[in-house]
Amino acid sequence: MTSDAIARMLGTNPVVVRRTMAGLRDAGYVRSERGHGGGWGIAADLETVSLLDVHRAVGGSRIFAIGNEHSNPNCAVEKVVNAAVEDALRDAEALLVARLGVVSLAELARGFEVHCAQADSVAPK
Amino acid sequence: MTSDAIARMLGTNPVVVRRTMAGLRDAGYVRSERGHGGGWGIAADLETVSLLDVHRAVGGSRIFAIGNEHSNPNCAVEKVVNAAVEDALRDAEALLVARLGVVSLAELARGFEVHCAQADSVAPK
DNA sequence: AATCATGTAACAATATAAGTATCGTGATGA
DNA sequence: TCATCACGATACTTATATTGTTACATGATT
Numbered sequence: 615m616t617s618d619a620i621a622r623m624l625g626t627n628p629v630v631v632r633r634t635m636a637g638l639r640d641a642g643y644v645r646s647e648r649g650h651g652g653g654w655g656i657a658a659d660l661e662t663v664s665l666l667d668v669h670r671a672v673g674g675s676r677i678f679a680i681g682n683e684h685s686n687p688n689c690a691v692e693k694v695v696n697a698a699v700e701d702a703l704r705d706a707e708a709l710l711v712a713r714l715g716v717v718s719l720a721e722l723a724r725g726f727e728v729h730c731a732q733a734d735s736v737a738p739k
Numbered sequence: 740m741t742s743d744a745i746a747r748m749l750g751t752n753p754v755v756v757r758r759t760m761a762g763l764r765d766a767g768y769v770r771s772e773r774g775h776g777g778g779w780g781i782a783a784d785l786e787t788v789s790l791l792d793v794h795r796a797v798g799g800s801r802i803f804a805i806g807n808e809h810s811n812p813n814c815a816v817e818k819v820v821n822a823a824v825e826d827a828l829r830d831a832e833a834l835l836v837a838r839l840g841v842v843s844l845a846e847l848a849r850g851f852e853v854h855c856a857q858a859d860s861v862a863p864k
Numbered sequence: 865a866a867t868c869a870t871g872t873a874a875c876a877a878t879a880t881a882a883g884t885a886t887c888g889t890g891a892t893g894a
Numbered sequence: 895t896c897a898t899c900a901c902g903a904t905a906c907t908t909a910t911a912t913t914g915t916t917a918c919a920t921g922a923t924t
Contacts (some may be wrong), residue, residue: 616869627914630851632870638802642833648870649922669805678803680794680847688857689748695848698790699754706831713827741900752883755902773901774891868923876915883908892899 616653634672641671660720666711668719676705741778759797766796785845791836793844802832 617628617635624631635654638644645657681703682696742753744761745858749756760779763769770782773807807829 618869629872629915630913632856632872633913640924642745646870648868648920650924652869652872652922659792665820670886673804680799689855689888691851694847694854698842698847698850699839700834702790702842706835707837709834710825710827710831711831714824715746717823718829722819722823729815729819732882734747743900752882753901754903755882757903758882761902771901772891773889773899775899776892777890777900779901866924870923871920872918872922874915874917876913878913879911880910881908881910883906886904887902888904889902890900892897894895 615655620654637667639670641667643668643671660723661718662718664715665712665719665722667719669714677710678703740780745779762797763793766792766797768793785848786843788844789840790838790842790844790847794839802835803828 617631620631620635621628634645635646636733639646639657641659643656643663645655647653647655680699684692687693687696742756746753746756755792756818760769760771764782765773768781768783768788772778772780786837803852806826809817810821812821
């Protein structure tokens, strides 16, 4: 599928699509081909790629909206608060990473099929 | 303490301090007095105010950097992915809220005292 | 050679947050 | 009473990050 087609589906710009897909390509999850008949294709076994993998591949290293402003503050109050927040944050992130890491794209694809089948049964053609 | 003094401590602007403190005031955690000798004071029992309370009072409703772009998408793929992400997100947020909700400001204040005492013993005056 | 599609760079538009300036209002104290 | 102080509120500017856009180069196909 071409960047242009994907961009139309997402309501955005082909260049934006290429920017995002570049991360997935560098991670080896997709492959791009240039020239006539080119575009994007899947390059990995979807069973082995998790939501967490995708998140990291597209550059989303930040999971939490809250976090340390200064990682090594002078302010003693900030140090104490940071310690408390980091403690809670670490555990929550560990849980989230574990949960996202266990969901494969293949699993989502199967969920997609089910979703479509249900939609068909509700409003059959 | 005046907004001006707090702003100097934080390396920011008095107006920014007032903007932020307004949330804490509306929640009843601090109190402000105008005129000569005025400024900010604590207005609640710190044992009863948690980190989560503070986070919410200052308007930080967002905890995660990731989340749904569209909460009710047309796209079937987006629906399936959203469901998977929301599932993991909900559990992680519940854990984080539980952890932040249990840390009181009074507890942090006690931690601050300990921190200062340790610093004194390392580099005594 | 013409066409198609990605790769890359540079630039504009947009949204959000932070900083700033200004004036109003109430409280204090000489 | 009046000058001063400090918050309250608004509007404006600045900074920053994301997104969208344009343009051009490169490689592949026909």
